[in-house]
Amino acid sequence: MDLVNHLEDRLLFAIPKKGRLYNKCVEILNGSDIKFHRSQRLDIALSTSLPIALIFLPAADIPMFVGEGKCDLGITGLDQVREADIDVDLPIDLQFGSCKLQVQVPANGPYTDPKQLVGKTIVSSFTNLASKYFADLEGVPESQMTTKVRYVGGSVEASCALGVADAIVDLVESGETMRAAGLTDIATVLDTSAHLIQSKNPKSDGELIETIKSRIEGVMTAQRYVFCTYNAPRTNLQQLLQVTPGRKAPTIQDIADEGWVAVSAMIERNKKGSIMDELKKNGATDILVFEISNCRV
Ligand SMILES: Nc1ncnc2c1ncn2[C@@H]1O[C@H](COP(=O)(O)OP(=O)(O)OP(=O)(O)O)[C@@H](O)[C@H]1O
Numbered sequence: 001m002d003l004v005n006h007l008e009d010r011l012l013f014a015i016p017k018k019g020r021l022y023n024k025c026v027e028i029l030n031g032s033d034i035k036f037h038r039s040q041r042l043d044i045a046l047s048t049s050l051p052i053a054l055i056f057l058p059a060a061d062i063p064m065f066v067g068e069g070k071c072d073l074g075i076t077g078l079d080q081v082r083e084a085d086i087d088v089d090l091p092i093d094l095q096f097g098s099c100k101l102q103v104q105v106p107a108n109g110p111y112t113d114p115k116q117l118v119g120k121t122i123v124s125s126f127t128n129l130a131s132k133y134f135a136d137l138e139g140v141p142e143s144q145m146t147t148k149v150r151y152v153g154g155s156v157e158a159s160c161a162l163g164v165a166d167a168i169v170d171l172v173e174s175g176e177t178m179r180a181a182g183l184t185d186i187a188t189v190l191d192t193s194a195h196l197i198q199s200k201n202p203k204s205d206g207e208l209i210e211t212i213k214s215r216i217e218g219v220m221t222a223q224r225y226v227f228c229t230y231n232a233p234r235t236n237l238q239q240l241l242q243v244t245p246g247r248k249a250p251t252i253q254d255i256a257d258e259g260w261v262a263v264s265a266m267i268e269r270n271k272k273g274s275i276m277d278e279l280k281k282n283g284a285t286d287i288l289v290f291e292i293s294n295c296r297v
């Protein structure tokens with residue numbers, strides 16, 4: 001009870017309690033300097049660095065808690081927000097937990113187009129999204145659709161082989177699970193990834209919410225970019241600057257050699273190999289790339 005008494009005056013931030021999104025969420029909280037200690041079996045942790053209480057909840061329940069304003073902020077998959085059909089703001093796409101909600105059918109079966117499934121039985125953990133999808137396909141309200149949508153809580157991919165479904169609607173990331181179950185996709189219902197979600201009527205101080213968002217954006221930028229420096233001969237400077245234009249503009253500094261300058265700029269992490277190749281080709285020397293541990297841009 002003591003812990004609960006400390007929740008007043010704190011921003012409640014809902015985090016998936018386990019599962020695929022958990023580790024990345026903890027990485028983002030650490031990167032944002034939202035320090036906390038989560039005791040075993042406890043689903044509430046008070047931050048020691050900001051007036052925040054982290055509430056660890058099932059990913060599927062987070063849209064409801066944020067939508068009803070019980071928590072001001074949360075992290076969960078867009079799929080969970082759409083399935084819950086709850087009106088929340090989606091201020092940051094966190095770009096992890098990316099996968100697709102797809103219509104999957106037996107690879108050696110008769111179905112190649114979702115329209116062929118009208119009137120058949122679909123099994124899914126996402127019954128609301130699946131029902132909406134098939135009602136749209138039939139062009140009728142859900143109450144009048146002939147396609148049957150049944151719920152199972154997990155191992156959805158087994159439903160066709162077990163004879164309970166003609167097709168399934170389930171999340172696909174690498175595609176390995178569906179391949180192993182002899183299934184293939186014929187349509188995508190939704191592309192999803194983890195999002196920061198925000199209540200439409202937050203109770204907390206707007207400044208604290210903005211601080212958290214800005215810190216999370218800083219972590220995302222730090223993950224996306226690395227910091228590159230090199231020495232550039234003045235003769236080739238213009239070509240080199242085109243290779244490293246920076247986020248806003250590159251920094252150029254004189255060095256103790258008149259024919260050269262030092263250049264530094266943020267570059268995209270996933271392009272760093274080709275950027276370094278290009279710099280070298282254009283005469284740059286002493287090319288160094290550093291991790292950015294955090295930033296505000
Ligand atoms: N391959 C994947 N399969 C399922 N969900 C994924 C996948 N990749 C990313 N996700 C995202 O992770 C969210 C939560 O999935 P997960 O299955 O881990 O949650 P959970 O059901 O609460 O955990 P658990 O299955 O351990 O009980 C999904 O709603 C989706 O947004």
Ligand SMILES: O=P(O)(O)OC[C@H]1O[C@H](OP(=O)(O)OP(=O)(O)O)[C@H](O)[C@@H]1O
Pocket residue numbers: 153154155156157170171172173174175176177178
């Ligand atoms: O495309 P893949 O990378 O193979 O991932 C997709 C699988 O992962 C999820 O299941 P999960 O492992 O969460 O177990 P579940 O069946 O109990 O939901 C999802 O429901 C698929 O079965």
